[in-house]
Amino acid sequence: MKLSFAPLEGIADYTFRNAHKRIFGGADDYYTPFIAANPSCSLKEKEKREVAPGLNPGISLVPQILANRAYAFVSTAQRLAALGYREVNLNLGCPSPAVTAHGRGAGLLRDQDRLDRFLWELFEELARAGREGAVPAVSVKTRSGFADRSETEGLVRILNRYPFSLVIVHPRLRTQLYAGSADWDSFAVFYGNCKKKPAYNGDIRSPEDAGRLMARFPGTEQIMIGRGAVANPALFRMLKGGRPPGTGEMSAFHDELLSARMAEIPLFEKAAGKMKELWFYWSGLFEEPEPYIRRIRKACTEEDYRAAVEALFGECTLKGDAG
Ligand SMILES: Cc1cc2nc3c(=O)[nH]c(=O)nc-3n(C[C@H](O)[C@H](O)[C@H](O)COP(=O)(O)O)c2cc1C
Incomplete structure (x- = not known):
């Protein structure tokens, strides 16, 4: 296939x-x-x-x-x-x-x-x-x-x-x-x-x-x-028979995309807008992510955004059947 x-x-x-x-x-x-x-x-x-x-x-x-x-x-x-x-x-x-x-x-x-x-x-x-x-x-x-x-x-x-x-x-x-x-x-x-x-x-x-x-x-x-x-x-x-995503992988994927978006659009608000679009898709991967996703969506500064993302990766578990 x-x-x-x-x-x-x-x-x-x-x-x-x-x-x-x-x-x-x-x-x-x-x-x-x-x-x-x-x-x-x-x-x-x-x-x-x-x-x-x-x-x-x-x-x-x-x-x-x-x-x-x-x-x-x-x-x-x-x-x-x-x-x-x-x-x-x-x-x-x-x-x-x-x-x-x-x-x-x-x-x-x-x-x-x-x-x-x-x-x-x-x-x-x-x-x-x-x-x-x-x-x-x-x-x-x-x-x-x-x-x-x-x-x-x-x-x-x-x-x-x-x-x-x-x-x-x-x-x-x-x-x-x-x-x-x-x-x-x-x-x-x-x-x-x-x-x-x-x-x-x-x-x-x-x-x-x-x-x-x-x-x-x-x-x-x-x-x-x-x-x-x-x-x-x-x-x-x-x-292809491989494993579901891991938290470390998702976090690395997120960080790499954020860096790439920031390099392309040095304005945090714009880069964050693109990342927030991805969180719309990724929220389904985690157990009870709603309060964390809300915090990510509301983040207006780079510092708040990064802290909200870190909290999600640190505190939310991936669903057993992720995806
Ligand atoms: C945000 C977005 C952008 C898309 N851009 C393209 C595109 O550039 N060319 C294209 O053929 N289809 C595009 N599509 C359609 C997808 O390639 C795909 O056909 C559609 O999403 C259905 O497949 P999926 O359910 O696996 O996503 C786009 C779809 C979305 C949601």
């Missing part, structure tokens, strides 16, 4: 994945948050850092591209190929209104004829570029449709027409955003009809969830996990 860390914009940046790999490990590869392909095909400074090989040492990394123009996608893919990447991933899943309004991300699922034309152009352009130099393989991460479950079969037929190296499915509709639960019946349509077995993504939070998935879809060869692996950074390791 191959295990992939999902792209998580705003959370799983290169500092997160470096610390995660070193302290917990278990993920076979990591996907970058989306890189928005733009008409000038340039990368923003933040995007350059995400894909800089020197900042991702020893990490098997797949850059993800958000695009609605074949030319912009392929030019960005070529830039990434020049950095050594052999696979890039097309984002057909981002549900954010700012993205879908421009027909990007899950917005491309709204009109299947348009999606088909876009993919045809993309692979034509890629083949043309491939005659002149190296181009990476293209995988895709998609939702199961835009607004209705009846769209799924048509979507699978379209994806089957193109030589994607991998189809990763997050079986929610765009209109669901992250509400409700992942729809395994929609995943079954991909599982039963995709040319190659699709990878599964969505709501896997424990080894038991993965076990249930494998019982229903035993041919699944790859699982991608996002929020579950933020909430329990040892989840990949546990899925």
